[in-house]
Amino acid sequence: MSKVIGIDLGTTNCCVSVLEGGTVQIIPNKEGGRTMPSVVGFTEKGDRLVGQIAKRQAVTNPANTLHAVKRLIGRKYNSPEVEKMRGNVPFEIVEAPNGDAHIRVLDKTYSPPEISAIVLQRLKQAAEEFLGDTISEAIITVPAYFDDIQRQATRDAGKIAGLTVERIINEPTSAALAYGFDKNKNEKVAVYDLGGGTFDITILEINDGVFEVLSTSGNTFLGGEDFDQRIIDWLVETFQKENKIDLREDRLALQRLKEGAERAKCELSSVSETTINLPFIAADPSGPKHINIVLSRTKFEELVADLVESSVEPCQKALWDAKLQPGDIDKVILVGGQTRSPIITKTVTELFGKAPSTEINPDEVVAMGAAIQGGVMSGDVKDIILLDVLPLSLGLETRGGLFVKLISRNATIPLKNTMTFTTVVDNQQSVEIHIMQGEREIASANRSLGRFDLVGIPLAPRGVPQIDVSFEVDANGIVNVSAKDKMTGLEQAMQITPSSGLAPEEIDRLIMEAETSANMDVKAKDLILQKNKLDSLIKNAQRAMSEYGRTMPQEQQQQINTALNNAEVYLQSENLDDIKMALADVEQQTNKITEALMAAV
């Protein structure tokens, strides 16, 4: 009866939640945040840092600090997305023997699922601390356009982190789940998701608890961070015009500008103008300079107009692909922090002709839906059935490199479909069955899942032999493909198990490794806690000595001070036993001080 947690594993941030007492709870992390940056850092000392802490050391350790790994998961090294990313990140992306994109950090190569597992493990820990119970099951969300391999890679990441992934669900589906739906109605929902670094628009159809993705579109390099940058640029330019000082060269000034811009952006969601107040931002011979500037919502909207505009086209494309008019959409849901800006609400309202739903926190809505699905899995929620659908179409490559679909996407699984094919040349004795997944007409643009040959077809003119090809998808997403020559009864078959590119024994090894390093993390945490304790004990004792030490005999004063100084040395130690010893010693000295004080009173 243990809980199934819901995880939104985002490109820039992630969020974990759980259903408790019938309501969804967002689980805060150790640092108190409700979302955590999807960043992992490796240090020379062998520590693994996650989230905000990893982000803080990115500047000193850029090659070993990994972010946006979601863009690599389940992808080949030479795919266009990975190629684009290679030029943009300071860490090294390498080609694995199987052609997958892997990451090299400190002379060790990691697959993207391993890195995601580190993030997932941290979320799992936070959930366990929050619930006071071990957690072993999760629902993880992925973008609607993820193919089987990317989904399986995400599943593997969960497995490595010690989580059984009960379901992988689409992010827009999850958001729609969080808002709830009328079971007896057929609804079309548009989910507008403007996150930290990516923009996705998805049109869903909800019918009898079946969520179908009608179309999806977006821009993988558009996000809230671009909006902040516009404000920063404007501040820098305005300041330069007035004072002839370029703030871009001053790291601290830039950091303050970034915080000021973020705050102003948030405030402009509720008020029509805000003051950005950054005193003493710079100085020149004439004296200190301040930023004290009013940013109106109108000005802000002017600064970001083209960014907002660039989200409109994908929306129109999604509608077109779904063969729908804006008026056909019953509900619009906003996801991602940036959608809080009124200009987004306004644009979306104009686009779809209706006001979007905004009741649920757009940063948390996806994780919340996943938690609800987790509740369905654990039996906490009864009245929702979310059927599994095939995310992308399955089919074959045929003559001329064309792709023929045997099973269309959104079909509810399990299911089976058969189609008859024939030969293309006279006396053709074998046919190649090339199994592919995707939506494109051109076979090479889709993803290859596997291939086999059916040989021993009797000599015949082209077009005469009849070959039945059947595709069967079972409830676990495993695809069985068979080809049968109708005349001879000759049959060949192949099973395609969803694979992320990691072999099962490799995953088992990674699970072991992940467990070991989780234990190491616990040790490292203990070390830090003990050090902090030692630090404050020494400081307090020193303060007591400086204030009341005089009342003690000279000899004792000296003895205590020496002991404290000796203990201070251990603050640099990495050995827990040493620190514990020093702690005991300082405690002893503190007792002596207290005794002396008591005696003096």
Added chain:
Amino acid sequence: MDSNNKLRDHFPEEMNLKSSIDDFLRELEEKEKDLNISDEMVIEVEDDEIEESEIPEFLKTDLPSSSGAFGENLYAQIKMHEPEIKAVELTSQVQPSQLKELENRIGELKTTMARRQMDFDNYRKRIERERGDTFQNQISNLATQMLPVLDNLNRALDAASHFKGEQSNGFQQFFDGIALVNQQLSEVFSEMGIQPVMTVGEMFNPHFHEAVATENTNEIPPNTITEEFLRGYRLGDKLIRAAMVRVAAPAG
């Protein structure tokens, strides 16, 4: 035989005077105690040892005179009431499927209740745990809001100290006053338990420091903090704001 004698002493002829089952049982119990009868012991009583005349009077009235006759009597009674029983059965008849459904429903409700109970227990434990942190959290929230003010006051003092010499006596007095206000504010923070994070000369630690720049040098060990851009603060083990720092990196 001592015990036998004792037994007789304890239970005189009153045995025959027992008037109720309760008394009878009570006496039996006492008898057992004295006899030290335990579960393992088997007391064999031969049938013919009990004579009709020895059965206490109240037991005779409770029992039917002959067991066979009693059974027949009951059977006859059931037979007589059969039509009525049938009728009751018909009206209260529950379909097996309905019964199954109700049983399932009860099972479901039981599980739901158990889940809710578990959720509530967890919730309660968490609230108790968090209650201890609430005060700390409030101080930390207040400090987070107040720290930028302290930062700006420090920036003002830094800026003014650069042209101290050129200023009038009056300004100097004003400046010193403001410096005292700054000191007072720092003391308030320190009394709340808020301590600055150590930076320059320390090793960089992302749990407390945020690196915003690096400095290429071989003069000091890598990862040593060389400059503090913005002071960080902590409340005990809890970080309120990371210190923004520059960190040494190996040159070349």
